[in-house]
Amino acid sequence: MAHLLFAFYLLGLTAWKRYKNQNWVFCMYPMGQVPGEKNTDLLELLIIIIVKGTQMTKFEVLIIGGGPAGIAICKILGKNKKIGIIRPENYSMVYCAMPYVIEKILPLQKTFKKDELVTDTGADLIRDTATRVDLQAKTVETAKGQTYAYDKLVIATGATPVLPKLEGYQLKGVTTFKTEEELRSVQAAIEKGTKKAVVVGAGAIGIELAQALNKIGVETHLVDAEAHILPNMMDPEMVEAAQAELITSGLSLHLNNKVVALEGKEHVEKVLLEDGTSINLNSLDNSGETDQNQEDQGLVVFAVGMRPAVDLLRDTGLAIGPDGIIVNEKMETSIEGVYAAGDCVQFKSGITNEITGGKLATNAVPMGRVIAKNMLGQNKIYKGFLMVQQPRLKIFSLVDLEFRKKIPKADLMLPWDILNLPLLFRSCRKPRK
């Protein structure tokens, strides 16, 4: 009996090895030929077998993440290789256009990328979330219960905005600003009548959002812990004029200051700063008198940075640094056949060669292209982040004025259309320790 069981086990193992990549469901198959296979020997036919179930799809290249990095790869490889791209959202977002929606220059729908950007390349768009990656078996499991096999894997999971766990961070009216839902929530607050907002973080996203809110008549306070705006991108002298312009435009700047707590019953009502300032969201002009119309209308948006979305890979053995997945100049990770690109990677500055933050689409796209071209046999490398900002950033008021004179409102471009304009700003600043 023991021998028979052992024989069962061995044959089971053999069959599993043979058929595992085809995702066939095993069961007893009394006699006959395994579907689609040459005649199997008698013992095998007696023991194993296999009913053809759902077939595991195998991709030459499987990409997790449908943002700019993932799409850039599809555009180059889609017609040349069997590509799968996993993305949970209904739409891939044009993030850079989000402030324009708040400013009412663009309708919400203009922030949705068309699926055809991916599907027209020939790639399979899989609307799902990767929940487990097995780098040894070369498979990815998803929330919808599917398992996909791959020859090569690209991780392009992006980054998630940081919401500091300050007192009151869970109050209604407090949000970050990246997803479609968050954009809709800010838009809904404005439509409901919000007249006062605090934006935390004077980086590019915070400034653009604060400006948009200010332009539509919302009393806007912009808070940053550093002494000047764009602290991670620009030296102080480069932003002096822009900073002055922000104040002239009516924004209240709170620099060298931190939000320490948020107060309110259910909805956020007050923002407390480190220097003792209390911004009362229910009272316009901070007069102290509660404006009945503003009760439960306060809006606080955190734009204080992004954290690489790498939790999925934590226990896989992949090398991950404090700022993301560690890659070399070919975007190869520590595991052969696994690549990473975009906001989820940790990389160096193209100017100083030191590890630096560079979570921009203008960095994600070239990283993706390097991966794709190398898969086609080229020998490309990515030298490092260039913190290039496009002049459409409205903070640069002079540029903005000139820019707006040249381009009628109706033609206000979507993000990448204007890269050919001559004015580009580069940060030569060394990363802060």
Ligand SMILES: Cc1cc2nc3c(=O)[nH]c(=O)nc-3n(C[C@H](O)[C@H](O)[C@H](O)COP(=O)(O)OP(=O)(O)OC[C@H]3O[C@@H](n4cnc5c(N)ncnc54)[C@H](O)[C@@H]3O)c2cc1C
């Ligand atoms: C408001 C805003 C304005 C911006 N403006 C600019 C700008 O003007 N210029 C600029 O260069 N950059 C800008 N950026 C930054 C830019 O959007 C990002 O750098 C860029 O999107 C990074 O691309 P990515 O492909 O690496 O990641 P993302 O665009 O973040 O895409 C990651 C994708 O991976 C998916 N994903 C994550 N986890 C999983 C999982 N487990 N399974 C399946 N899918 C998963 C996500 O859902 C998403 O689809 C802006 C960002 C924001 C939020």
